[in-house]
Amino acid sequence: MTDRELKLKSVEYRQKILRYIYHAKAGHTGGSLSCIDILNVLYNQVMNVSPENFDDPGRDRYVQSKGHSVEALYVVLADLGFFPEEDLLTLCRYQSPYIGHPTKKVRGMEQNTGGLGHGLAICSGNALAAKKDKLPLRVFTVLGDGEMAEGSNWEAMMLAAHYKLDNLCAILDYNKQQITGANADVIGLEPIRQKVEAFGWVVREVDGNDVCALADTLQCLPFEAGKPSFVIAHTVKGKGVSFMEGVLKWHHGVPSPEQYEQAMKELEEARQKLLEEVVEA
């Protein structure tokens, strides 16, 4: 996929995230908008996961540790053809499989997540099993910055380095905010790079809302043979909608009709701009 196609996907995904959150009157808006570029690049550029190979043991694995940003994952999986996109109109509705966190009831989901600090340990198990079976697959997880306070993440970090799981890549959606406020005010996680490096991982930092930069970074896995890879993806919560960017209340805020219209207008303008660029090119 070309850079422009990737960029276009991101804008369209953002429109869909808002559409289904608005329709459901529920969802984790800010976090879904911050991590969507990461998921876009993973599923469209990096991983060998598709509806066709989803039962193949050799497929790459993705486990979303920050489960609450499930709307981002839903729209990507729908786009890949795992299920009809209109199913998302049932998001959070009575008896719908599309709940507010990833579940395996939805095709394309590898694990049920939602409790924080769980993804990395599961991924370590996946990666270790792949090593034992000599399967060349890779395992990915997206972590939230708030959940880095969970001790279980650091248990898994120790283990992944000890077992030299260089088929494992964790991506931190570092939007610097969590439900109560700035990470730095809630419980500081800096210096995160040094901490992760001290645990034996190789760290790269990237603009996590720049699909080209993300794609470049994730093409180089593993960053070093014999070590797990960690990407600090600097992102903006609520990215792509001017009045949501960096504004705490959009952690799980649902837009009013006027806000929704405004947000969709902004995104449509961004989309048109990209389409024009595609035509020019």
Next chain:
Amino acid sequence: MEMVQTKDIPNLIVFSETLQALAEIDRDILVVTSDSRGSGKLVPFGEKFPDQIVEVGIAEQNLVGMAAGLASMGKKAFAVSPACFLTARSLEQIKNDVAYSDNPVKLIGISAGVSYGALGTTHHSLHDFAVLRAIHNLTIVAPCDNFETAESIRQAAEMDSPVYIRFGKKGMPTLNRTIDPTFRIGQGRTIREGEDLTFIGTGEAVLPCEEAAEMLAEKHGIRCRVISLHTIKPLDESLILAAAANGQPVITAEEHSVHGGLGEAVAALLFQNGCRNKFKIVGLPDEYTVNGSQIEIFDHYGISGKGLMGTALQLLGSGSGK
């Protein structure tokens, strides 16, 4: 007494030997330990199958989360750790990563109940049945002897859903296998027939039930049925209801708090099916557990042949003691 007496071997040893035999023929069997290979008697396993043992260090959350990740890749992962830590420290991993995500991990709670005796409450697991019973998609097994331990481990290896198996480390005689020589997870075993009273025990509390039944028969001519209800969940409802059908007293015995364990499961079943038998739950009362060895703690709370005999005579009343 028709006991098949063998040398008393701890269930823990039988577990390790059974697993070694399985690992020999099945390379997908993996043991995951949290610095617990010594306590799990798994040192020989590690020596024989170094590629089939995974050490995570003292990190029980990681033990269970990692095992879930192994299981989802098709590995038969046995996560082995003292029951006290496994079912408390990593409870959320059991609930979410194993049960909810339906990753068929085999959770092995070693040195369960009050096996650690005088090491105290930090090392006791008197809550595990209660908390795990409330979690959907988890089978809970407490084998009473070497036979049930070996069988439950063998069957767990082939299960494609999550299972928790807990046992102690004291030498255990193998109990009567002549009445019911079969073992199926989910189906209790009647190890003694009788119609005057029914003991329903689980795990290492079955042996004192058998001892009480023997003494009641010898000293009082009272014939007791003894059921080893090794599977706490799913509960073998038909076996329990059949045992209670004649209206005679029922006594449950478990190495667990009287709250939320086998006894309350049986009570709920009986009451909701209209049974009004005299009934007593014997287990650890809701108090700071007395200090002592496992056997001393059992004696203190009446989880002993003598204690259970006394409870039986009480329920039967002075007039019904034949």
